[in-house]
Amino acid sequence: MIRLDAADANFAVAFDALVDDRRETSVDVARDVSTIIRAVRDEGDAALHAFTQKLDRHDLNETGWRVDAADCAAAFDGLEPELRAALELAAARIRAYHERQRPTDTDFTDAAGVRLGARWRAVDAAGIYVPGGRAAYPSTLLMNAIPARVAGVERLVVVTPTPEGEINPLVLAAAHLVDADEVWRVGGAQAIAALAYGTDRIARVDVVTGPGNAWVAEAKRQVYGVVGIDMVAGPSEIVVVADGQNDPEWIAADLLSQAEHDVTTQSILLTDDAYFATRVEEAVERQLADLPTAATARVAWEDNGAVVVVPTLADAIPLVDRLAPEHIEFACDDPRALFDRLRHAGSAFLGRHTPEAIGDYVAGPNHVLPTGRRARFASGLGVTDFMKRTSFLQLDETALNELGPATVALANAEGLPAHAKSVALRIRANR
């Protein structure tokens, strides 16, 4: 953890270093991944079987390639009632939020008599990757699948590795809740390749989303363009802007809720109160002492954490914009005034009673968000990631006569005579 003070002489340099530290993995898996993808393209299911045997240590022909819908339903029914109700509440609220993202078609006729507009349609099929092991989060399955369903995607395919054949019942329950059409026991780069190119068993999809390890992320990058993908994900981060009127324990817990995800995550506190900053640091240490995930959270906090003291909370805004964080909390009296001035963040949490974790589960907005400064240009996952827009034009003879000559002039200037001719032939004066 580093502590900075905006009043210090070396602050600009130290803050630049914080901004530039992208914490991206340096593991170069590109070649391994391209070998796996080529094998799946060439050999299909045989390659899936072999990679699963080798990497997940089970035989798909024995454990089964697919999980039955009945098994998903049974997993859902087997949840303890409180957890089942929590998942249902989350699903309903995520659905309600995303329904407002459905885009509107346009269709209008302008002054030149041209009818034009754009129309949105869902993709035919989406594939959702769900990691196995520790990071197998049912909430992530909901956050990926529900926007696809709201978009109107007809075929929803879930792939998830089941190391040693072990499957996570929470993931199956979530698959049941979103009514997944297919659940396949495959993971890694091989699963991404199967979704993108198809095999005899697994028909190809149009969009692939969902988090994964470095191999999965690289595989998604390599199939980008063959299918659509969500953002290239990097290490997660939170920035908390807090005044001295907060309970230090609350803010410490917020910082640690990010840190417990992974050792590469980053938690940053910006405050106008140096004494409060120290109290939060102490609370972090206190909470780490008995946090079950302290092994991870402590490394993340010590390696990547930062506490920055600024003269006023307003001074924090340009700093936050440079960080373009995945999550920004404003724990202060008038959070909206600060939020209104902010340009770059994935998701914002306003006020003292809005801890980031509430957005991870039940609040409604998506928790798949741009990381590693990508909120400068990218958005969280949404309904339109599973849709595409077709623009359209309709001219009658009069409208073509009006717009045609300019088109002919530009086409000729660009050295495209067939373009010019296709218009000129239809202009009344030329016939």
Place this chain on the structure above:
Amino acid sequence: MIRLDAADANFAVAFDALVDDRRETSVDVARDVSTIIRAVRDEGDAALHAFTQKLDRHDLNETGWRVDAADCAAAFDGLEPELRAALELAAARIRAYHERQRPTDTDFTDAAGVRLGARWRAVDAAGIYVPGGRAAYPSTLLMNAIPARVAGVERLVVVTPTPEGEINPLVLAAAHLVDADEVWRVGGAQAIAALAYGTDRIARVDVVTGPGNAWVAEAKRQVYGVVGIDMVAGPSEIVVVADGQNDPEWIAADLLSQAEHDVTTQSILLTDDAYFATRVEEAVERQLADLPTAATARVAWEDNGAVVVVPTLADAIPLVDRLAPEHIEFACDDPRALFDRLRHAGSAFLGRHTPEAIGDYVAGPNHVLPTGRRARFASGLGVTDFMKRTSFLQLDETALNELGPATVALANAEGLPAHAKSVALRIRANR
């Protein structure tokens, strides 16, 4: 050119081959490009200078790194009046169309008392690549820059190679028309690297768009995630669905307007009239005889062209959906009835008086469209490609008490105790 008839026994196989032929270049430039990008990251302007000397054969210190705004204005003023008016008409109509794409913010309070929504902001800076030489189209600069301007992008940077120092005055005129903030005489993968990572002279941008050769396309793919990019572009295509009542010359010109772009482009006619199909084929040959771009168009037509006879135009729709073409023309009496049933296309041109070329220049919709079957999942370039969405949440104590317990249950089930704690601490019952 191949001719297929849906009534033939081998039609399904032949049509599958047509769909699977993605006409992508097989040139593997990935390693060269990654070397160039690394050099620009490490050496900045010195690398830009050296690559420009080697690849574009001029010395940036002599020709100048940047084109002055005054030179762009002079190029615009020097256009012949008809062409200047055509560019102005195009810009005005493109702007009017894209203004309707500006997304709406949401901000609402739901039944649980949660205030939530999403807010859109422009990226700070966008870089537009404009190819040099033959494919230096001013229309493409307008189609990339105007959506960025409509989005509200404050810094608009144009990069364009100037081989031997030669610059295209039409490109400068278009740069003037969109009021580009900077125009740099650099191209190739080195220009993309400069936009993504920045150099001493060229500050980095947030989004890079615009067409280019295989090196440029691969460079954009490699910097994807560091910056936002538009789609990975491939060879262009048009599908024309036409009944026998059309003038074969008009339809032939439409097919050739695609074919003249590049030898890899594809033009496909689907018609319910075999005699008409033959007359179009004859008209294509007639027009090729005196088309100035015949050297390109003939190769594209002979290698990739197709004429498909179907029983009825309605039978064409599932075939078009499989092709998911960049451009689809419906040259028939009730084009909208067919368009309503279509799922996958980049842009649609409805009726006998709507040649595709009208959409390339002045109609308004964007001509940067998904190619190579990517309309299955991708959209044309638009305003939101230069914007990003920040979701937000604001809970008061009552709302947190309502949603908190479900969050705590899910966080604990996922093994994330600090998430649970950050909520539990704030729930009234626990204090």
